[in-house]
Amino acid sequence: MTEPLEILTAALRESTEALAALEKDHARMIEASLDSNADDEHDPEGATIAFEREQLTAALHRTRAARERIVEAMAELAAGRYGVCASCGLPIAVERLQARPLATTCINCANLGRG
Ligand SMILES: [Zn+2]
Structure with missing residues (x-):
């Protein structure tokens, strides 16, 4: 029988790993944009890069928010409300x-x- 604590612990670990991977990608992306000094508006690939950048930033925010909700759920579990x-x-x-x-x-x- 799986305990709620195990479920939340596993979910927290998963989202922490996902967040770390996204943060790494995000940092790499910022580094790359500083290196290339790319002009988004005139570079034909600029629009794609800008889109990918937005997607990555959105995924980062989503994962961060989901992780916060898991942390809140763990607090609820401790309080007997989960x-x-x-x-x-x-x-x-x-x-x-x-x-x-x-x-x-x-x-x-x-x-x-x-x-
Ligand atoms: Zn119900």
Whole structure:
């Protein structure tokens, strides 16, 4: 039986690794843009580079925000509020938390569109 703490610990580790990889890519990207001194507007590849840069920055923000929510979920777990449906107050099935560690509603409420 998987404990909620194990689920959150695994999710935290995953997102920490993903964040580290993205931060490395991001730092490399900034370094590259300083080196090349590229003119985005007149370089034919500039638009693509700008797009990739935006995508990477967005992914970085998304991953950082997701990681913060996992940290919050761990605080909720410590306070005994994690894994409780926000809609009906019943416990959320462990299987659902494994698939979606940040789920705030049980499967029944989610299916009813209440989550
Ligand atoms: Zn519910």
